[in-house]
Amino acid sequence: AGALYVVATPIGNLDDISARAVATLKMVDLIAAEDTRHSARLLAHLGVRAPLLSLHDHNERARAEQLGERIARGERVALISDAGTPLISDPGYRLVNWLRERGLAVIPLPGACALITALSAAGLPTDRFRFEGFLPAKRGARRAALEALRRERATLAFYESPHRIEETLEDLAEAFGERRVVLARELTKRFETFLDGDALGLLARMREDPDQARGEFVVMVEGAAEQTGESGEVDGEALLAALAESG
């Protein structure tokens, strides 16, 4: 019967692909990939020969229906992204939703995900975390987004590109002061590095050693402390809520 297999691929180290993922990619009729040229290299390395079709942010609406109809007719399709788990800051949501709404099979194959990999080794609390994907590219919007997260108790996690990492550290310093920040860089790759410190300290290290600003990052920030807002200020909203409750 037709199905969509959502297949996680490596985020750097090619050995991180699962045996089940390889077997599935070899079995399917078609592979939908974010960037077919990029994925062709991985698939050649794995000895996979299925035809490739692109599915990216700009054609997903149309493609979701096209692929969905093929799956409805009985084809087996795999979805992969450039790295890691599809749909996690990557395309695929529309397609998966299209299939789910029609009761068609969607089968996940778990594997690498930069977010989970970073959290698993950062040394920040992981009982609760809040993943915010990519922060807005424009500075004003980015600052507003960080400001809105100041009271969040859970560990915060973001994806970031090397172009903006220094600006983001400046904005993190503004919003979170001396809170602990962990940068996970180039996970599973040759120059994998974890940097730990407050935002300004990390910025200073990056300016000293520009190599530290290269590659791909997961940015994690310690959650807000329990009792008060940041810097000891009274949490007005919480106070009003408590008064309302007691009255």
Ligand code: SAM
């Ligand atoms: N779907 C992917 C996943 O499961 O992790 C994420 C795709 S998103 C478009 C790309 C972002 O993921 C990068 O900008 C970076 O923040 C993060 N990322 C991907 N690979 C990474 C790696 N090896 N080390 C650190 N961060 C990585």
